[in-house]
Amino acid sequence: MRHVATLAGVGVKTVSRVINGEPNVSAATIERVLKAARSLDYEPDLHAGNLRRADGRTRTLGLLVGSVDNPFAGAVHRAVEDAALARGVAVFASSLDDDPEREQAAVSAFLRRRVDGLILTTVSEDQAYLAPELRRGTPVVFVDRQPAGVTSDSVVSDNTAGAAVATRHLIAHGHRRLAYLGDRHDIRTAQERRRGFLDELGRAGIATGDAPVVEGLHDEETARQATLALFEADDPPTAIFSAQNLVTIGVIRALRELGRHLDTALVGFDDVPLGDLLVPGVTVVAQDPHAIGRIAAERVFARLDGDESSARRTIVPTRLIERGSGELPHRASAR
Numbered sequence: 105m106r107h108v109a110t111l112a113g114v115g116v117k118t119v120s121r122v123i124n125g126e127p128n129v130s131a132a133t134i135e136r137v138l139k140a141a142r143s144l145d146y147e148p149d150l151h152a153g154n155l156r157r158a159d160g161r162t163r164t165l166g167l168l169v170g171s172v173d174n175p176f177a178g179a180v181h182r183a184v185e186d187a188a189l190a191r192g193v194a195v196f197a198s199s200l201d202d203d204p205e206r207e208q209a210a211v212s213a214f215l216r217r218r219v220d221g222l223i224l225t226t227v228s229e230d231q232a233y234l235a236p237e238l239r240r241g242t243p244v245v246f247v248d249r250q251p252a253g254v255t256s257d258s259v260v261s262d263n264t265a266g267a268a269v270a271t272r273h274l275i276a277h278g279h280r281r282l283a284y285l286g287d288r289h290d291i292r293t294a295q296e297r298r299r300g301f302l303d304e305l306g307r308a309g310i311a312t313g314d315a316p317v318v319e320g321l322h323d324e325e326t327a328r329q330a331t332l333a334l335f336e337a338d339d340p341p342t343a344i345f346s347a348q349n350l351v352t353i354g355v356i357r358a359l360r361e362l363g364r365h366l367d368t369a370l371v372g373f374d375d376v377p378l379g380d381l382l383v384p385g386v387t388v389v390a391q392d393p394h395a396i397g398r399i400a401a402e403r404v405f406a407r408l409d410g411d412e413s414s415a416r417r418t419i420v421p422t423r424l425i426e427r428g429s430g431e432l433p434h435r436a437s438a439r
Contacts, residue, residue, distance in 0.1 A: 166214030183397025243407035267300025278434035327354025387430025
């Protein structure tokens with residue numbers, strides 16, 4: 105830092121203020137310091153700087169997502185990174201893979217690195233293990249799934265309402281034999297989507313006990329196999345609500361394999377890549393992962409900036425995107 109100060113013709117304290125993004129430094133001075141730093145290949149030691157920094161921050165966040173394989177998680181990740189980068193904050197990210205042990209191991213790794221805040225997708229039944237960190241004032245925002253055992257900010261989709269919209273849409277096109285294919289039953293978002301599906305069937309006067317409900321599907325292949333099994337029955341469904349994007353892809357593969365993609369209606373929860381290019385296009389209830397990630401980052405930074413208001417639950421609405429598969433009418437002759 106002394107070498108940078110000498111080359112830039114400023115004091116060491118000015119270099120420190122520029123590197124740490126502190127206010128009241130002229131644009132010309134900032135440019136001169138950054139130019140000197142670049143010419144010297146200077147990179148600040150964040151951990152050493154943290155020992156002296158008045159706010160004790162490391163300018164890092166920990167982000168735990170469901171799986172980097174899932175486009176939803178990737179979009180949340182990108183939105184968080186965009187918001188963090190604008191503030192000169194780095195993001196450490198890890199995948200949950202719906203494993204409670206992996207969840208706590210990842211969070212512990214973040215905390216050992218003294219991150220300033222956490223944005224978490226969780227799967228364990230209770231997040232009380234985070235209570236000591238919350239008492240210490242570390243901002244924690246939960247995304248996609250609400251926490252249990254602690255009170256903290258959360259940003260979630262309206263899962264129950266979105267599932268109800270999907271189900272109502274299929275019923276409106278004449279379907280009475282609807283099947284539900286969903287994620288693990290112990291995941292809260294899956295529970296909410298199943299409830300929205302069943303409640304909407306009940307409102308339409310359709311016996312919920314007769315509707316095929318298949319859960320525990322965690323990837324494309326398990327969803328494909330479950331769909332094939334549905335059509336081995338004597339009374340297969342005329343419409344399917346797939347309650348997760350990877351499940352939707354598995355359903356699409358099975359329907360095409362069976363030649364039933366033009367007479368079996370399908371609405372998926374969450375969008376799927378290239379869903380608009382298929383024939384028929386895939387009708388979905390789309391979440392807004394970019395908004396979820398952005399709002400979560402904003403909540404962390406608001407807490408770091410001194411917001412001490414009560415924990416806030418932000419519900420991000422979903423929207424139905426009609427592309428063709430969900431609009432296929434019930435045709436008795438096709439059965």
